Amino acid sequence: MTESDSTVRSVYIWVCEGTWRASVDAALNLAPAGASFTLLHVSSGEAPEAARGAYAGLLGRAGHDPGNRLAELAEASAGELLEAAARRLGRACEKIEIQTQGHAERTVVSASAQADLLIVARDGDQARLGPKSLGKTTRFVVDHAACPVLLVWPRAAPGVSSIPPPPPHPPGPQDPQAPQAPQAP
Amino acid sequence: MLAWAVIRPRGWPEAFAAVPAAVILIAAGVIPAGQAATEIRQLAPVIGFLAAILVLAHLCDDDGLFRACGGWMARTSAGSPRRLLTQVFLVAAVTTAVLSLDATVVLLTPVVFATAARLGVRSRPHVYACTHLANSASLLLPVSNLTNLLAFAASGLAFGHFAVLMAVPWLAAIGVEYAVFGRFFATDLNTGNMGPGGGRGDQGQDAGLPVFTLVVVALTLAGFAGASAAGVNPAWAAFAGAAVLAARALARRRVAPVALVRAADLPFLLFVLGLGIVVKAVTDNGLGRALAPLLPGGTSLPALLAVAALAAALANVCNNLPAVLVLLPLAAPSGAGAVLAVLLGVNIGPNLTYTGSLATLLWRRILHHHGSAPDLGEFTRLGLLTVPAALVLGVLALWAGLHIVGG
Numbered sequence: 001m002t003e004s005d006s007t008v009r010s011v012y013i014w015v016c017e018g019t020w021r022a023s024v025d026a027a028l029n030l031a032p033a034g035a036s037f038t039l040l041h042v043s044s045g046e047a048p049e050a051a052r053g054a055y056a057g058l059l060g061r062a063g064h065d066p067g068n069r070l071a072e073l074a075e076a077s078a079g080e081l082l083e084a085a086a087r088r089l090g091r092a093c094e095k096i097e098i099q100t101q102g103h104a105e106r107t108v109v110s111a112s113a114q115a116d117l118l119i120v121a122r123d124g125d126q127a128r129l130g131p132k133s134l135g136k137t138t139r140f141v142v143d144h145a146a147c148p149v150l151l152v153w154p155r156a157a158p159g160v161s162s163i164p165p166p167p168p169h170p171p172g173p174q175d176p177q178a179p180q181a182p183q184a185p
Numbered sequence: 186m187l188a189w190a191v192i193r194p195r196g197w198p199e200a201f202a203a204v205p206a207a208v209i210l211i212a213a214g215v216i217p218a219g220q221a222a223t224e225i226r227q228l229a230p231v232i233g234f235l236a237a238i239l240v241l242a243h244l245c246d247d248d249g250l251f252r253a254c255g256g257w258m259a260r261t262s263a264g265s266p267r268r269l270l271t272q273v274f275l276v277a278a279v280t281t282a283v284l285s286l287d288a289t290v291v292l293l294t295p296v297v298f299a300t301a302a303r304l305g306v307r308s309r310p311h312v313y314a315c316t317h318l319a320n321s322a323s324l325l326l327p328v329s330n331l332t333n334l335l336a337f338a339a340s341g342l343a344f345g346h347f348a349v350l351m352a353v354p355w356l357a358a359i360g361v362e363y364a365v366f367g368r369f370f371a372t373d374l375n376t377g378n379m380g381p382g383g384g385r386g387d388q389g390q391d392a393g394l395p396v397f398t399l400v401v402v403a404l405t406l407a408g409f410a411g412a413s414a415a416g417v418n419p420a421w422a423a424f425a426g427a428a429v430l431a432a433r434a435l436a437r438r439r440v441a442p443v444a445l446v447r448a449a450d451l452p453f454l455l456f457v458l459g460l461g462i463v464v465k466a467v468t469d470n471g472l473g474r475a476l477a478p479l480l481p482g483g484t485s486l487p488a489l490l491a492v493a494a495l496a497a498a499l500a501n502v503c504n505n506l507p508a509v510l511v512l513l514p515l516a517a518p519s520g521a522g523a524v525l526a527v528l529l530g531v532n533i534g535p536n537l538t539y540t541g542s543l544a545t546l547l548w549r550r551i552l553h554h555h556g557s558a559p560d561l562g563e564f565t566r567l568g569l570l571t572v573p574a575a576l577v578l579g580v581l582a583l584w585a586g587l588h589i590v591g592g
Contacts (some may be wrong), residue, residue, distance in 0.1 A: 017307045018266075018376040047298055047312040050539060050564070054290045054316035057541020059504045060203075060456035061287065069295045070312070077302035123376045135372035154376075 008032050012115035014108055014141070015041045015085045019121035019154040024088045026119050026152040037093035039085050040111055041078050044104040048074060075099070105140035113146040120145075121154045128162035203459030207466075216466035228461045230420055231334045235285075235457070236449040237423035238328050241405065242288035243448035244430040247440055248398040254280075255296040257394075259304055266306040266374045270366060273297050273311045277318040278359050282325040283406060289319040305378040310370035313567065314362070320535045321358040321575055324351045324528065328409065328423065331457065332509040332531050339513045340524040344413030350525060350586045354579035358533055361575040369567055401429050457506070464510040472511060480515050484522035486584045492516060492523055493580050496530025497537075497572065504542040505531035522587045529579045536575075537568040 011031045013023050027037060052067030075097075082095045100107045112118045120141055125132040133153075134142060142149055211221050245251070254276045262269035277297070281289045294315040301308035323330035326348055327337035337347055367374065408422030434440040479495055481488040492512075499508040509531045516523040535541035 016376075017302075017305055018378050047308050050312050050316050051290070051294050051298075053539040053546075054294070054319060054541070056545050057320075057504070057535055057539075058287060058290060059506045059541075059545070060453045060460070061291075061450060064291045064450075066291050066294050070298050073295065073299050073302060077299075081305075124372045125375060135376070 008035055008116045010038065010115050011035045011117045011119065012038045012040050012111060012147075013085070013089075013119045014121075015039050015081060016121060016123060017081065019123050020081065020085050021088060022152050022154040023119045023121045024085050026121075026150060027089065028091075030150060031117065031119075035117075037089060037091055038096060038115070039082050039089070039093055040096045040098070040108065041082050042098045042100060042104040042107045042111075043074050043078050045071070045074070045099055045101050049101070105137045105144075108141045109144045109146060112141070112149075115147045117148050117150060118145050119150045119152065121152050123154070126153070126155055126158070128158050128164075129160065130163065203456045203463060205459075207459040207462035210463060210466045215470060216462060220465065220469075221462050224461050224465050225458060227338065228458055230418060231331075231338055232454045232457055234328070234334055234418075234420035234423055235331055236454055237420060237427045238285050239287060239450055240445055240448045241402070241423060241427040241430065242284040242292060243445070244427065244434055244440070245284060245288070245395075245398055245402065246292045247434060248395040248430070249393075250395050250398050250402075251280075251292050251296045253394045254293070255300040258297070259300050262304065264304050264306070264378050266301075266304075266310065266377050267367070269301065269304065269306060270310055270314060270370075270374060271363075273314045274318065274359065274363055274366075277315050278322040278355075281319055281322040282329045282355070283402060285328055286319040286323045286330050289315055289322075307373040307376055310366055310373050313370075313564075314366060316539070317362055317366075317536050317567075317571065318359065320541070321362055321533050321571070322355065323532050324358060324579070325355040326351075326409070327419070330528075330532055332505055333528060335509055336513060336524050336528045339517050340521040342521050344419050345410045346590070347525075348410070349590055350521075350583065351528075353582035353586055354525075354529060357578040357582045358575040361578060362571050365567070365570045365574075369570065397433070398430060401426055460507060461510060464507050468511055468514065473515060476511065477515055480512070482519045482523075484520055484526075484584075484587060486580070488519075489522060489526040489580050489584055490577070492519075492526040493530040493576055496527045497534025497576060498530075500531040500534040501537050501542055503544050505535050522583065525583055526580060529576060529583060533572055533575045533579060537565065537572050539564040539568075 008031070011027055013020075013027050015023065024039075031037070048067045048070040051070045052065060055061065055065045055067060078097050082097060086093055086095060096111065098107050098111070108118075118141075120138060122133045123135045123138050131139075142151060207221070210216050211218055258269060258272040258276060262272050277289050277293060280293050294312060297311050297315050298308050301311045323333065327333045327344060333347075337344075340347070342350070405422050405426030408425060409419040412419045412422045431440070431445055435442065435445075476495075481491050496508060496512055499512065502508075509527060512527045512531075513524065516527045538546045540546045
């Protein structure tokens with residue numbers, strides 16, 4: 001065990017709005033002793049750009065573009081989020097804040113190349129087990145990560161009974177060799 | 186020429202291009218000076234009205250109205266992204282209707298973003314709600330959008346009559362947006378502030394509701410309907426409302442006179458004037474004749490649908506401001522119903538692209554020094570889901586309203 005533990009040196013925690021606590025807690029509870037921690041936050045710049053676009057759509061106005069204000073707010077908010085995550089972690093850690101223009105998921109994947117373990121929280125449907133419990137961005141990261149991924153539920157995982165029953169066996173010609181349901185004697 | 190006026194000046198005050206263009210057109214005799222003067226006389230009251238609304242919204246912001254809205258949204262949403270979206274829809278729809286789409290885009294959007302950040306939820310659905318509702322929720326009142334002010338002047342409707350006819354289309358458009366947003370942003374809306382410990386702690390101090398400001402805005406609103414019913418230009422009510430708030434703010438030294446002038450955005454007002462003359466010249470010299478056969482007459486349901494679709498298409502090609510200037514003289518002879526259908530098209534249509542028109546979008550692509558814009562495909566999908574449905578339902582509601590209330 002000690003040998004496999006020693007391979008996990010660098011643990012990256014992907015800090016996202018809403019779900020970051022579960023990721024930090026997972027790092028505290030599940031990461032091997034002696035690992036170093038990196039808190040990673042990626043802003044896609046989508047909200048400021050949407051505001052800039054809407055303002056550009058208002059033909060002829062000049063000088064009141066709200067996009068810059070949103071960009072400032074986004075930067076401040078990302079900084080606060082990383083601070084809060086670092087406080088919750090309560091260990092020495094590195095904080096990485098990256099601003100991208102769209103495609104945050106690709107930035108996270110690039111960062112995962114430096115990591116021995118990436119901690120990711122599910123961010124979709126929290127009511128049942130299944131593929132919808134991952135949003136598009138998170139799924140891309142899980143599918144493409146360049147290191148092992150620890151995928152956690154932000155809240156208690158839903159029960160196994162939340163999986164819908166399997167579909168009835170398809171009748172018909174595509175599988176004529178299928179065993180028939182046992183006949184009542 | 187129109188495209189030149191729309192695209193060319195992006196990045197520095199548009200008036201620098203639109204006003205000289207108008208002057209050149211007049212000097213070259215493309216548009217007779219007499220007609221240009223008539224156009225200016227028609228546009229001047231509309232532009233004055235617009236200036237008053239811009240100042241009114243700015244003073245509301247100075248008085249903390251939007252900060253108070255942010256506090257209210259944060260409290261009542263109790264950390265749930267879905268409930269925050271509902272509150273944002275309420276606030277953005279009312280802000281757009283009463284204080285114009287400028288107020289929603291410039292003043293409300295940063296507050297909404299800050300509120301989402303403060304609650305620790307993803308801001309995407311809420312910011313997009315602001316940008317979408319700035320367009321689709323600008324149907325209700327003549328003051329909600331400059332396009333409405335122009336159409337209001339052309340339609341000959343009273344303020345109250347306009348609002349009654351547009352109320353159900355307004356609600357229909359907002360309803361479509363709400364239904365689509367709830368599904369489209371399901372992932373973001375399901376990702377509340379989760380996990381033990383909830384909330385990021387800093388609830389901040391909530392600004393109190395500026396009651397005086399709210400009362401003045403409400404009285405101004407009543408003044409619009411009252412003045413219009415009494416045959417007085419409702420712009421005077423806007424002036425009165427802005428004057429009361431300005432006098433109070435100046436007396437308390439909360440705002441400098443320079444800031445008020447800046448809020449009125451004089452370059453923008455000049456731009457509208459210049460654009461009006463350029464569009465008039467282009468319309469009179471062929472564009473009007475070219476478009477007239479495409480625009481069906483009458484106010485039957487198919488005619489209204491076609492008018493709204495054409496208006497939406499034209500708004501998407503250039504921008505809704507030139508589009509409405511081009512289409513109003515063509516639609517006005519068919520009556521108020523056709524004018525309002527044009528408005529449905531030019532107000533809802535711009536949501537197809539995130540910059541309101543292809544011209545602006547292309548121009549921004551060219552100007553974009555810093556990498557790629559946000560996920561265009563996703564925003565366009567959102568537009569395709571909302572715009573056609575909102576247009577069809579809006580026109581249906583308008584058509585029914587015209588039959589019940591009368592145009």
